[in-house]
Amino acid sequence: MIPAVIVDDEMSNIENLTILLNKYCPKIYVAGTATNAAQGLLLIRTINPALLFLDIQMPEKGGFDLLKSIATPDFEVIFVTAYDQYAIQAIKFAAIDYLLKPVAINELINAVDRAVVYAERKMQNERLTNLIRSMNSKNQMRLAIPGNKETLFISPEEILFCKADNNYTIFYMKNNSKHTSSKPIFEYETLLSAEGFTRCHQSYLVNIHFIKSWIKIDGDRLLLEGGHEIPVARNRKEKVKRAIGIQ
Secondary structure (H helix, E strand, O other): OEEEEEEOOOHHHHHHHHHHHHHHOOOEEEEEEEOOHHHHHHHHHHHOOOEEEEEOOOOOOOHHHHHHOOOOOOOEEEEEEOOOHHHHHHHHHHOOOEEEOOOOHHHHHHHHHHHHHHHHHOOOOHHHHHHHHHHHOOOOOOEEEEOOOOEEEEOHHHEEEEEEEOOEEEEEEOOOOEEEEOOOHHHHHHHHHHHOEEEEEOOEEEEHHHEEEEEOOOOOEEEEOOOOEEEOOHHHHHHHHHHHOOO
16 A cells, blocks of 8 residues: 545545545555645655645645645645636646546546556656646746657647547647647647647647648648648638737
8 A cells, every 4th residue: 555645725625535545545545634735745754655635726825836845756646626727727738637626436546546556666756847847937838748658748839730639639740750649639729729829620739830821722721831731620710810810
């Protein structure tokens, strides 16, 4: 069994989660709990848990504030949140598991099982380290691309476009390489919208900075650097035009 710590400002949430873990997740045990970030940080340094269940919104200091105090985490984190959509986007960007309150049993089991696999390898959590560095840095965001064998970190400015492949997403890079993510394209649409990407088609998400021209012959298409032609769906034409600043 591996030790886990729960940090949540509501004791009822701690108690409910502890009950679920004891009943459905036999590979872990709750070694300590805390109701604020300061207590949680002390527990982490004292217990050295393999897994941390962390609330995002707490009085004074939140979950992200706690993580900023840890330079090189060697534990897995499962965030627990009620509704904070912006935090969820950040978590997805860093490829870290999260649970919505009230916690669903099947989602809890799946998240814990994934965390246990990583914890048993006793490796530094590079995904969490990347998130913390991103929160502490003024540099451009880096996107985590989870694959079967590794998680790749790339900058949005390196991406030409993304193409949906069922529940997978293929990233086409400006250096002509391709990377496949095990996440669907809609999850990246929200994350990349602030980085100059627009959904021009059900299957395509393009970086507007690499658009060279709009082809109107035999259907609307975007010509990107590298010669890629990306279709523009009829119901998305006006949105794409606004995104790239044309009438």
